Every structure is written in structure tokens, then in C-alpha cells.
Amino acid sequence: MKKYNDTTYAILGILTTDCKSGYEVKQLIDRSLHHFWKISYGQIYPALKLIVEEGLAEVSPAAASGRSDKREYHLTEKGLNTLREWLAQPLDQLPTERNEVLLKLFFGQYLSFEKKLVLLQDYERQLRIRYET
Incomplete structure (x- = not known):
């Protein structure tokens, strides 16, 4: 199994929800993940680009959007399998935080x-x- 960074796995997981655009991914992070996982806006689009390049997701124009530049990302079977494999792996290290x-x-x-x-x-x-x- 090819190893990706945690941001990539987090975004693969987010793409299993109703969030399909980069903006929607950021909204979900701001609403829920930020309590325990920080991903900056500047990390999202490079990660989405990598996910598409690796064949983990496909990108298409947003159907319901009036904007021609809005894109939606959809996991491929390879992407879902990559997420499942990562989820099944034991932790590399115990999470630590500054408390x-x-x-x-x-x-x-x-x-x-x-x-x-x-x-x-x-x-x-x-x-x-x-x-x-």
C-alpha cells in the first residue's frame, strides 16, 4: 500500500460524505474536524490535486452550480480501498498534543x-x- 500523508487520508474520508467541492471540504473541517484535526485551506487543493493524479478520485464540473469553475470530487474504488486500508492500519504513534x-x-x-x-x-x-x- 502506498503511504500518503494524514491530510490526504482525512480528505479521502471527507469525500465519503456529501462534501464534494474544495469549499465544502473546508466547511466540514471548520464545522467538525477542527476540534481534533487541523487542515489549513492551503492544504486542501494540493491534496485534492494529488488525490486526482493518483486515481483516488475523479473530478468533474459541479452539476448544480451556475459557476463553470466549480468542481466536484468523487472517490474512485481505488480511493475508497486506500481509505479502508489506512483505517485498518495500527497507529504509527500515540497522538500527542500540547496541553x-x-x-x-x-x-x-x-x-x-x-x-x-x-x-x-x-x-x-x-x-x-x-x-x-
Whole structure:
């Protein structure tokens, strides 16, 4: 199996949804993936170009659009199989992230118990908001 970067796999996955244009891909990222996966607008079109060049998707003019330059991307069988193979692979490494709360708690000996409690309560509140989103 040829290895692609994670952005390519993310966009292959997005193309399995109702999102077919580059703009719709970006909208989905902004609405949901951005909570745990960052993809900049500048990464989308080069990834879509690569996906088409590799035969993982086909591109066609948007049927419902009045714009002649709007294009829709549709996964090919090869693209869907590539996504499935990637999904079935074990993780290369455990995901890591910079966590300000853990950093502050690491140095928490310089913070009162009450302030640590407020910090954790605020973190819990923010996590609940993210969970509900």
C-alpha cells in the first residue's frame, strides 16, 4: 500500500460524505474536524490535486452550480480501498498534543489548591462544551 500523508487520508474520508467541492471540504473541517484535526485551506487543493493524479478520485464540473469553475470530487474504488486500508492500519504513534492544563498542573506546586481546582473546573467546562459540539 502506498503511504500518503494524514491530510490526504482525512480528505479521502471527507469525500465519503456529501462534501464534494474544495469549499465544502473546508466547511466540514471548520464545522467538525477542527476540534481534533487541523487542515489549513492551503492544504486542501494540493491534496485534492494529488488525490486526482493518483486515481483516488475523479473530478468533474459541479452539476448544480451556475459557476463553470466549480468542481466536484468523487472517490474512485481505488480511493475508497486506500481509505479502508489506512483505517485498518495500527497507529504509527500515540497522538500527542500540547496541553496547557497538564503543563500548569506539572508546575502546580506554585499554585494554591483553590486555584488548581478552579483551573480544573474551567477545563471540565470547556471539555463539556466541546463534547456537546
